[in-house]
Amino acid sequence: xxxxxxxxxxxxxxxxxxxxxxxxxxxxxxxxxxxxxxxxxxxxxxxxxxxxxxxxxxxxxxxxxxxxxxxxxxxxxxxxxxxxxxxxxxxxxxxxxxxxxxxxxxxxxxxxxxxxxxxxxxxxxxxxxxxxxxxxxxxxxxxxxxxxxxxxxxxxxxxxxxxxxxxxxxxxxxxxxxxxxxxxxxxxxxxxxxxxxxxxxxxxxxxxxxxxxxxxxxxxxxxxxxxxxxxxxxxxxxxxxxxxxxxxxxxxxxxxxxxxxxxxxxxxxxxxxxxxxxxxxxxxxxxxxxxxxxxxxxxxxxxxxxxxxxxxxxxxxxxxxxxxxxxxxxxxxxxxxxxxxxxxxxxxxxxxxxxxxxxxxxx
Amino acid sequence: xxxxxxxxxxxxxxxxxxxxxxxxxxxxxxxxxxxxxxxxxxxxxxxxxxxxxxxxxxxxxxxxxxxxxxxxxxxxxxxxxxxxxxxxxxxxxxxxxxxxxxxxxx
Numbered sequence: 001x002x003x004x005x006x007x008x009x010x011x012x013x014x015x016x017x018x019x020x021x022x023x024x025x026x027x028x029x030x031x032x033x034x035x036x037x038x039x040x041x042x043x044x045x046x047x048x049x050x051x052x053x054x055x056x057x058x059x060x061x062x063x064x065x066x067x068x069x070x071x072x073x074x075x076x077x078x079x080x081x082x083x084x085x086x087x088x089x090x091x092x093x094x095x096x097x098x099x100x101x102x103x104x105x106x107x108x109x110x111x112x113x114x115x116x117x118x119x120x121x122x123x124x125x126x127x128x129x130x131x132x133x134x135x136x137x138x139x140x141x142x143x144x145x146x147x148x149x150x151x152x153x154x155x156x157x158x159x160x161x162x163x164x165x166x167x168x169x170x171x172x173x174x175x176x177x178x179x180x181x182x183x184x185x186x187x188x189x190x191x192x193x194x195x196x197x198x199x200x201x202x203x204x205x206x207x208x209x210x211x212x213x214x215x216x217x218x219x220x221x222x223x224x225x226x227x228x229x230x231x232x233x234x235x236x237x238x239x240x241x242x243x244x245x246x247x248x249x250x251x252x253x254x255x256x257x258x259x260x261x262x263x264x265x266x267x268x269x270x271x272x273x274x275x276x277x278x279x280x281x282x283x284x285x286x287x288x289x290x291x292x293x294x295x296x297x298x299x300x301x302x303x304x305x306x307x308x309x310x311x312x313x314x315x316x317x318x319x320x321x322x323x324x325x326x327x328x329x330x331x332x333x334x335x336x337x338x339x340x341x342x343x344x345x346x347x348x349x350x351x352x353x354x355x356x357x358x359x360x361x362x363x
Numbered sequence: 364x365x366x367x368x369x370x371x372x373x374x375x376x377x378x379x380x381x382x383x384x385x386x387x388x389x390x391x392x393x394x395x396x397x398x399x400x401x402x403x404x405x406x407x408x409x410x411x412x413x414x415x416x417x418x419x420x421x422x423x424x425x426x427x428x429x430x431x432x433x434x435x436x437x438x439x440x441x442x443x444x445x446x447x448x449x450x451x452x453x454x455x456x457x458x459x460x461x462x463x464x465x466x467x468x469x
Contacts, residue, residue, distance in 0.1 A: 061403055061406070061408050061409065062403065062406045062408045065406045065408065134402075140437065140469060141469075142439060142469060143439050143466070143467045143469050174436065175436045176436065197436070198435075198436060198441055199432075199436075201432075203433045203436060227439075227440065227441060229440075244440075261436070261437055261469070262436075262437045264402070264409075264469075265402065
């Protein structure tokens with residue numbers, strides 16, 4: 001839980017610093033369970049994730065796919081596991097910061113880390129837990145030659161402000177909800193709007209597809225069946241997109257291209273934080289899952305150690321051991337007594353359950 | 364054991380002794396075939412095991428399922444003979460199968 005920002009001498013305009021016990025980078029299953037293990041030891045946490053929801057790969061890559069190797073749960077979907085973890089950690093009141101990416105990680109003094117995000121938030125905590133899985137989910141960039149020359153000027157993978165496209169000739173590529181939603185939203189704003197997809201059926205919600213088809217029929221927007229293969233223009237300014245269709249190549253005149261081809265996992269900024277990496281993974285010890293820097297931990301798929309297995313259950317174990325060490329940084333003066341949730345009334349109090357009545361229920 | 368030949372975008376051929384009952388993708392990964400990323404590990408959730416099935420084999424390999432068709436939206440340069448190799452199960456009839464890997468898994 002963040003304390004109210006202190007009136008320190010940051011000077012005018014400086015962002016308020018969020019002070020907490022632990023910052024967890026990544027809200028996948030392992031990051032979520034870390035909240036539980038830390039919570040039992042009175043270590044409060046903030047989580048940061050680039051996605052707009054919890055669950056990481058479980059929610060983004062395979063929400064409906066079954067997982068068979070969670071102990072005690074013969075089968076569960078990625079989304080259901082996420083939902084249950086959210087319920088399990090609810091008593092600890094962790095705060096979530098979605099849609100943000102950690103841009104800087106710095107050890108500002110002994111026992112204190114500073115974390116900065118893409119939204120300009122600044123956190124300070126004695127403990128940072130990297131639970132970033134395979135990295136961060138980022139928009140897939142179609143491998144069209146020289147596309148990077150146009151990124152940020154004519155090619156955008158996300159829409160931040162619709163107004164930026166007012167009066168422009170916009171081409172949206174893709175067949176999912178992002179492509180259809182932006183097609184519908186930008187149609188009244190853009191000077192012209194075209195949608196391109198490789199086939200005439202769409203993954204997007206049927207209602208959006210219906211609205212899009214009505215706009216095409218009314219002549220308000222255009223639909224092209226094809227796949228983009230080349231960009232034409234110069235100096236970062238797009239003039240047309242060349243596409244491959246069933247009857248050969250054709251061009252669509254446009255000055256803005258919005259490709260929506262889903263997300264892909266990239267190591268991303270983890271590589272820029274100045275921490276030790278081994279083949280894009282973070283080496284840790286197997287006692288505390290701590291890196292070579294005090295107070296900086298790595299758990300789940302992002303870490304490596306002899307015998308490492310990239311399993312959710314291994315990440316859960318790592319979270320439990322990490323928490324033991326994290327406690328010592330956060331509460332250096334307190335004694336850590338190992339307790340079981342089944343028998344400890346103090347742990348049950350933290351969980352909001354009591355020995356009588358609710359025992360055995362829920363979690 | 365059926366044999367499968369993977370041909371890279373650059374034309375390099377690699378033949379593997381494939382195992383029946385598992386996917387072409389899993390056989391590729393077991394044999395360290397480059398050009399098949401299989402980011403999601405075979406859940407039909409990422410489209411990074413995209414291959415082009417040799418014309419002579421298209422009928423025997425069969426058609427895409429609906430979910431696979433959806434996932435192919437995330438692949439680059441999808442053609443009529445595009446398949447996700449995690450969705451092709453190896454069996455004796457596929458002995459001699461030839462697939463080509465795309466320039467890029469995207």
